Amino acid sequence: MVDTAIHIENLNVSYKELSNYSIKRMFFKGDKKKDKAFHALKDISLDIPKGEILGIIGKNGSGKSTLLNTVGGIFAPDSGIVDLGGRNVSLLSIGVGFQKNMSGRENIMLNGLLLGFTEERIREMMPKIIEFSELGNFIDKPVKTYSKGMYSKLAFSITAFLETDIILIDEVLSVGDEHFKKKSAAKMKELISDENRTVLIVSHSLSTLRKLCNKMLWLHDGQIKMLGDTEEVLTAYEKFM
Numbered sequence: 001m002v003d004t005a006i007h008i009e010n011l012n013v014s015y016k017e018l019s020n021y022s023i024k025r026m027f028f029k030g031d032k033k034k035d036k037a038f039h040a041l042k043d044i045s046l047d048i049p050k051g052e053i054l055g056i057i058g059k060n061g062s063g064k065s066t067l068l069n070t071v072g073g074i075f076a077p078d079s080g081i082v083d084l085g086g087r088n089v090s091l092l093s094i095g096v097g098f099q100k101n102m103s104g105r106e107n108i109m110l111n112g113l114l115l116g117f118t119e120e121r122i123r124e125m126m127p128k129i130i131e132f133s134e135l136g137n138f139i140d141k142p143v144k145t146y147s148k149g150m151y152s153k154l155a156f157s158i159t160a161f162l163e164t165d166i167i168l169i170d171e172v173l174s175v176g177d178e179h180f181k182k183k184s185a186a187k188m189k190e191l192i193s194d195e196n197r198t199v200l201i202v203s204h205s206l207s208t209l210r211k212l213c214n215k216m217l218w219l220h221d222g223q224i225k226m227l228g229d230t231e232e233v234l235t236a237y238e239k240f241m
Helices: 064-071 104-114 119-133 136-140 148-161 178-192 206-212 230-240
Strands: 004-017 036-049 053-057 079-083 089-093 166-170 198-202 215-220 223-228
Touching: 004 064, 004 198, 036 064, 036 198, 036 223, 053 064, 053 206, 053 230, 064 089, 064 166, 064 198, 089 148, 104 119, 104 136, 104 148, 119 148, 148 178, 166 178, 178 206, 198 206, 206 230, 215 230, 223 230
Parallel strands: 053 198, 053 215, 089 166, 166 198
Antiparallel strands: 004 036, 004 079, 215 223
């Protein structure tokens, strides 16, 4: 019997698009304009087995990052179900999860606590996270002073050493300089080789997805266009694009 790690049923997520008019007009009582809704995900139903490495592809605006953010608990759905069966989940994505005015060290502690780890466990793993990140003295400086590469290194290092049951990766498999890219790629292969860990990867690098994923989800305009074998789906996607 297949052990389902992520159960998604009739999932709908939408955003409000602010109309292009001035704040002064917005407060004018006679203005009848309303914000439009953009439906990012439309009635998505999907079961992802425990241990699966699922790649997610689609053109910009197809709903890939929205799906990851919803599974990760960052976005609340308008309707539908996302059931992780009590498993803990981490989202590796640029711009998500850090308090900019706090130091890198403080953000490691905060992220660990939010992931459900004890303070003792986080302190135990802290030296490994800091060493892997290669941030040096910047680890005690506010994250708002970090470059994009430094930010990425810290985010990756936290995910790599505070291991969760489900890992969501949004376009940050190759971070930092060439040395760090090779190191992070090796660490990621180690992480996803665990048959008990479920991984969802959003990437525009089809070669990376071919190497890592055993199944592929193609989203198009917020709906599932194709789900199946990695090579079969990617071949169809390449022809479509």
